[in-house]
Amino acid sequence: MTGRRASWIAGLILAAxxxxxxxxxxxxxxxxxxxxxxxxxxxxxASLVVTExxxxxxxxxxxxxxxxxxSGAVLQGLLRNPLAEPGLLGVGxxxxxxxxxxxxxxxxxxxxxxxxxxxxxxxxxxxxxxxVFGRGGTLTMILAGSAVSGITLAILALALNFAPNPYAGxxxxxxxxxxxxxxxxxxxxxxxxxxxxxxxxxxTMGRTMDAxxxxxxxxxxxxxxxxxxxxxxxLGVGLAVGAATSVTGSIGFxxxxxxxxxxxxVGHQPSRTLLPSALLGGALLLAADIITRLINTQSELRxxxxxxxxxxxxxxxxxxxxxxxxx
Amino acid sequence: MTRVTAQGxxxxxxxxxxxxxxxxxxxxxxxxxxxxANGAGKSTLLSALAGLLKPDRxxxxxxxxxxxxxxxxxxxxxxxxxxQNPRAEWPISVERLVALGLTPQLPAFGGLPGGFEPRLTQAxxxxxxxxxxxxxxxxxxxxxxxxxxxxxxxxxxxEILIADEPITGLDPRHAIDTVQRLQALAAAGKLVxxxxxxxxxxxxxxxxxxxLRQGKLxxxxxxxxxxxxxxxxxxxxxxxxxxxxxxxxxxxxHQPVV
Numbered sequence: 069m070t071g072r073r074a075s076w077i078a079g080l081i082l083a084a085x086x087x088x089x090x091x092x093x094x095x096x097x098x099x100x101x102x103x104x105x106x107x108x109x110x111x112x113x114a115s116l117v118v119t120e121x122x123x124x125x126x127x128x129x130x131x132x133x134x135x136x137x138x139s140g141a142v143l144q145g146l147l148r149n150p151l152a153e154p155g156l157l158g159v160g161x162x163x164x165x166x167x168x169x170x171x172x173x174x175x176x177x178x179x180x181x182x183x184x185x186x187x188x189x190x191x192x193x194x195x196x197x198x199x200v201f202g203r204g205g206t207l208t209m210i211l212a213g214s215a216v217s218g219i220t221l222a223i224l225a226l227a228l229n230f231a232p233n234p235y236a237g238x239x240x241x242x243x244x245x246x247x248x249x250x251x252x253x254x255x256x257x258x259x260x261x262x263x264x265x266x267x268x269x270x271x272t273m274g275r276t277m278d279a280x281x282x283x284x285x286x287x288x289x290x291x292x293x294x295x296x297x298x299x300x301x302x303l304g305v306g307l308a309v310g311a312a313t314s315v316t317g318s319i320g321f322x323x324x325x326x327x328x329x330x331x332x333x334v335g336h337q338p339s340r341t342l343l344p345s346a347l348l349g350g351a352l353l354l355a356a357d358i359i360t361r362l363i364n365t366q367s368e369l370r371x372x373x374x375x376x377x378x379x380x381x382x383x384x385x386x387x388x389x390x391x392x393x394x395x
Numbered sequence: 396m397t398r399v400t401a402q403g404x405x406x407x408x409x410x411x412x413x414x415x416x417x418x419x420x421x422x423x424x425x426x427x428x429x430x431x432a433n434g435a436g437k438s439t440l441l442s443a444l445a446g447l448l449k450p451d452r453x454x455x456x457x458x459x460x461x462x463x464x465x466x467x468x469x470x471x472x473x474x475x476x477x478x479q480n481p482r483a484e485w486p487i488s489v490e491r492l493v494a495l496g497l498t499p500q501l502p503a504f505g506g507l508p509g510g511f512e513p514r515l516t517q518a519x520x521x522x523x524x525x526x527x528x529x530x531x532x533x534x535x536x537x538x539x540x541x542x543x544x545x546x547x548x549x550x551x552x553x554e555i556l557i558a559d560e561p562i563t564g565l566d567p568r569h570a571i572d573t574v575q576r577l578q579a580l581a582a583a584g585k586l587v588x589x590x591x592x593x594x595x596x597x598x599x600x601x602x603x604x605x606x607l608r609q610g611k612l613x614x615x616x617x618x619x620x621x622x623x624x625x626x627x628x629x630x631x632x633x634x635x636x637x638x639x640x641x642x643x644x645x646x647x648x649h650q651p652v653v
Contacts, residue, residue, distance in 0.1 A: 279495055281492070285476075286476070290471050292498070336486045336487050
């Protein structure tokens with residue numbers, strides 16, 4: 069199958085997921101109600117639910133899922149490692165730390181967008197740290213990313229440990245689990261420019277990733293500037309995943325899984341995994357979000373929990389497959 | 396006319412000179428066999444000649460222009476480099492693997508433009524890979540992979556081919572096959588530089604011999620003039636015998652020098 073056909077199929081899956089997410093939920097809106105509600109000048113419940121709740125939620129899910137899917141595809145291609153995922157560079161954890169700090173000091177109660185803003189600050193800080201310490205090689209960059217992740221997780225644990233009151237502790241914990249609920253168009257307007265810029269940077273890396281299928285030395289001999297590419301990857305992942313995590317909290321496994329699902333259908337050519345991984349990442353995140361809405365639990369089932377519950381068994385599948393194909 | 400010149404190349408790692416003061420001029424139409432004991436600096440010299448490693452002192456020039464001043468894509472179009480034991484990291488098809496050799500010719504986006512298709516087919520046929528064209532590169536045998544990598548290096552029609560031990564690990568038939576391809580390239584006016592350990596094969600096919608000993612250039616010149624038991628003794632510390640000339644040359648190693 070060519071990359072174009074894989075992109076079309078992933079695009080159709082995404083479109084189906086978007087439609088499903090607009091109609092499904094605790095309040096079931098029929099397509100007729102929706103069209104009627106959008107046409108009529110006065111506000112109906114159906115149109116309110118869709119335009120103010122479900123549409124922003126779906127848009128955010130697509131942006132965040134695409135960030136995770138594309139970042140995962142780029143990092144797996146760059147490192148030629150099937151376990152690479154967006155969290156590797158420490159930016160996501162940096163964003164989580166920033167957001168948790170805003171809850172810790174009660175900033176989020178004074179000003180609702182304080183959490184995502186602080187998340188962005190955290191992501192930028194973590195990205196800069198990874199960049200400064202990780203210059204010089206791919207392995208160095210990954211080690212620096214792990215070190216930055218380690219530090220941010222330690223400070224996160226510290227903040228949870230000394231939470232000012234049980235409620236703040238609960239808030240932080242819940243925020244860390246990741247969710248698309250209670251997000252408005254403001255959140256999207258805040259995060260979208262960074263996400264789109266990040267996706268744009270990552271989308272330019274196809275040729276490099278293909279050349280890297282021959283290893284770093286041959287890629288360099290083919291005129292690829294690896295130092296520049298590493299910086300671009302960090303910048304792109306930092307912008308996209310940093311901004312995404314700032315708004316939604318940590319959401320695992322999408323970035324790991326999406327490229328793997330795409331790869332066999334595009335002949336394993338790294339550049340051809342990019343667009344389908346982004347589209348499929350959006351679809352997967354939407355699907356997970358629909359599950360959180362359809363399963364009626366007393367307290368909200370968080371998105372990060374669902375992606376982890378579905379994504380972790382994927383590891384077993386990966387192990388089984390590697391065992392079969394390994395010599 | 397392609398001409399690669401090295402002047403006073405010195406590479407140091409951890410206070411030790413891996414290459415010291417190597418100077419030579421390599422010209423189009425020659426097949427230079429680079430020999431030397433393990434650790435003599437062959438790979439380092441090839442990397443430096445390919446412009447992939449910046450020497451601590453000295454410089455390499457291509458037609459008089461220092462490699463560091465040639466734009467990297469331009470350099471990539473003019474010289475191909477094959478490292479030791481190249482391998483494919485993903486199970487991409489042989490066809491796609493070979494097409495990666497066109498990377499410096501291609502625009503930043505999009506697939507392979509139609510005009511490149513004949514060159515791709517030609518390179519695949521020239522390296523005897525038509526039957527494996529759609530096979531995943533990770534399932535190739537050692538000999539097939541070596542041929543695929545050679546096709547990858549040649550598809551862009553470079554003026555210079557630098558190969559680090561292209562026949563190591565190949566059976567006699569594939570080894571002979573590979574050196575004959577290199578020989579044919581040189582005969583067609585390219586500059587071929589390859590590190591080899593099989594001196595008999597090198598002596599029969601290469602036009603020039605370059606020998607390194609502990610990072611220093613021990614000898615460089617036309618094969619017939621340079622290949623002597625004395626040189627092999629100095630370079631490898633082994634008593635050697637050279638019999639025959641031209642395509643009948645044979646090199647035998649005997650006792651290590653004590």
